[in-house]
Amino acid sequence: MNYACLIIIGNEILSGRTQDLNLAFLGKRLNKLGIRIAEARVISDDSDVIINTLNECRSKYDYVFTTGGIGPTHDDITSAAVANAFGVPLIRDPEALTLLRQHYANPKDLNEQRMKMCEVPKGAKLIDNPISKAPGYQIENVFVLAGVPRIMQAMYEALKDRLVPGEPMKSRTIIAFIGEGKLAEGLGNIQIIHSQTEIGSYPFIRDGRLGTALVLRSTDQKALDEATQAVNVLVTNFKVEHFEEISAE
Amino acid sequence: MNYACLIIIGNEILSGRTQDLNLAFLGKRLNKLGIRIAEARVISDDSDVIINTLNECRSKYDYVFTTGGIGPTHDDITSAAVANAFGVPLIRDPEALTLLRQHYANPKDLNEQRMKMCEVPKGAKLIDNPISKAPGYQIENVFVLAGVPRIMQAMYEALKDRLVPGEPMKSRTIIAFIGEGKLAEGLGNIQIIHSQTEIGSYPFIRDGRLGTALVLRSTDQKALDEATQAVNVLVTNFKVEHFEEISAE
CATH class of the missing domain: 3.40.980.10 (MoaB/Mog-like domain)
Structure with missing residues (x-):
């Protein structure tokens, strides 16, 4: 990088x-x-x-x-x-x-x-x-x-x-219609375990609905996939609408 | 300020x-x-x-x-x-x-x-x-x-x-449909004479037409009025479309 x-x-x-x-x-x-x-x-x-x-x-x-x-x-x-x-x-x-x-x-x-x-x-x-x-x-x-x-x-x-290229940052975004405060504990634990991946949590209001964008970023594809899988499990357990968003990042 | x-x-x-x-x-x-x-x-x-x-x-x-x-x-x-x-x-x-x-x-x-x-x-x-x-x-x-x-x-x-207020900056904006390169000499001279007013020149393209936004800013209303008058004379001499724009600044 x-x-x-x-x-x-x-x-x-x-x-x-x-x-x-x-x-x-x-x-x-x-x-x-x-x-x-x-x-x-x-x-x-x-x-x-x-x-x-x-x-x-x-x-x-x-x-x-x-x-x-x-x-x-x-x-x-x-x-x-x-x-x-x-x-x-x-x-x-x-x-x-x-x-x-x-x-x-x-x-x-x-x-x-x-x-x-x-x-x-x-x-x-x-x-x-x-x-x-x-x-x-x-x-x-x-x-x-x-x-x-x-x-x-x-x-x-x-x-x-x-420009001399570095290792490109790969990213995945999971959109979940739930307040980030509810995800915070699980997300913090995932961040500790998956330390090679940077996890950002960004609250939003879309059409009057509160949600959270979870952005995972890593130069290591395998690490990124594993962290994304863990976040998907976390969100699924809350039984709220969520989906992976194609990210241009 | x-x-x-x-x-x-x-x-x-x-x-x-x-x-x-x-x-x-x-x-x-x-x-x-x-x-x-x-x-x-x-x-x-x-x-x-x-x-x-x-x-x-x-x-x-x-x-x-x-x-x-x-x-x-x-x-x-x-x-x-x-x-x-x-x-x-x-x-x-x-x-x-x-x-x-x-x-x-x-x-x-x-x-x-x-x-x-x-x-x-x-x-x-x-x-x-x-x-x-x-x-x-x-x-x-x-x-x-x-x-x-x-x-x-x-x-x-x-x-x-x-917050403790300072002297508010007052501003005037003149929009002229002319390249800033043509205005540059006259504008530079006006800036030297009207040094209490800060004059910014910002080129733009609006509906395919090249123009320049001239933004004058000063805490001194009289100085601002005088500099604005000078810029208006400069632009008028070029015989191009121009107008003063209400600025929220």
């Missing part, structure tokens, strides 16, 4: 103006590769905060992903902060320049501000952006991505082959 | 199984009180991680909110970690016990696991939960809340009068 950290950069996420969707997307996709997001941080558009957070996280995790702040306006300060964190200059990348020149039919449209989107920390390797052309980039174990979900997702497709 | 940090506790958020909605809710509500979320962290259900994150953040910010991990099952470890972080024992709160006794008609249903929801760090003050009764609590500047959004939101209503 490899571990990653996601740094979500943007005042608009912290103020509640914009709902972040990038953590859920990356969490699911990276899981499939056996890379687990161990932590995510949402931080403001503040240069010192970006530099400090990045330096703390890049030494701690196998991979760091950042989203947001690589556009053309004054509040897009991510690239300057990343260069600063790595102690390298920000350079105008010729390949990025070519991409943007091709994108803007009228050369006048490629103004100084848009040119900022060609600037990357020295040593960075571009990440393709098929949507709006301005690239993301990788520097060492850090991947700098756009904040707009559709563009971030396209960038992920372009970079995923650069 | 007072500053807050939100600690979102839960593997299910990091894995992408569950979409966090609590940051956006708290971001908006706290803004209205003049309290700004300066940082949010999503962390795993790991005791040491919770303790360290909580101790780091509670000394750094006026307020810390946590969500998740206060239910009855084995994976709900937040309260034990909070007590540990504060160096106080976990005690069974008599008031919480009364609440749960009233809630469970059949005394047999209040089993040992559900009793865990009556345990709070010594010195904590309960926060009412009108939905499922098991309370949240406050200890010093830390507010420990449920993860389920409906319950978390009800708890927020019950605690908000305990």
Whole structure:
């Protein structure tokens, strides 16, 4: 298992103006590769905060992903902060320049501000952006991505082959229409016995009915099957409606 | 302006199984009180991680909110970690016990696991939960809340009068159907002149049309009005469709 950290950069996420969707997307996709997001941080558009957070996280995790702040306006300060964190200059990348020149039919449209989107920390390797052309980039174990979900997702497709896969986490979900408080004792005992499998219990209300989603996760298929079997027996003994749900995790 | 940090506790958020909605809710509500979320962290259900994150953040910010991990099952470890972080024992709160006794008609249903929801760090003050009764609590500047959004939101209503309001952030949003790259130069100049107002630029695609949301935020109404006027002039000069959007922020 490899571990990653996601740094979500943007005042608009912290103020509640914009709902972040990038953590859920990356969490699911990276899981499939056996890379687990161990932590995510949402931080403001503040240069010192970006530099400090990045330096703390890049030494701690196998991979760091950042989203947001690589556009053309004054509040897009991510690239300057990343260069600063790595102690390298920000350079105008010729390949990025070519991409943007091709994108803007009228050369006048490629103004100084848009040119900022060609600037990357020295040593960075571009990440393709098929949507709006301005690239993301990788520097060492850090991947700098756009904040707009559709563009971030396209960038992920372009970079995923650069990641070293770990052992993928396999998961099973059992939905039971019973309060988790009733399952808690049995579930706790199962967790102790089946320690190779992580068991999460998430209460929900669906169409006015109280229920619990039991999510089992392990890299070991046999351990997962055994724990799932034990949870199925537990739930069956309560004689309540339950079923296994196909999980995308 | 007072500053807050939100600690979102839960593997299910990091894995992408569950979409966090609590940051956006708290971001908006706290803004209205003049309290700004300066940082949010999503962390795993790991005791040491919770303790360290909580101790780091509670000394750094006026307020810390946590969500998740206060239910009855084995994976709900937040309260034990909070007590540990504060160096106080976990005690069974008599008031919480009364609440749960009233809630469970059949005394047999209040089993040992559900009793865990009556345990709070010594010195904590309960926060009412009108939905499922098991309370949240406050200890010093830390507010420990449920993860389920409906319950978390009800708890927020019950605690908000305990917060010391700051100067509320006022905001205006101008929507313009033009790429942000064209506005960038003028916008940067306006930001320099109107430094008391924070100007954010967020590109979007709506019904296939590219546009930019320009969000202006300030605690000073006069400064905000002046900056908004300047942005309106800038956009008008481009002769594109634009309008002011009522913002809930």
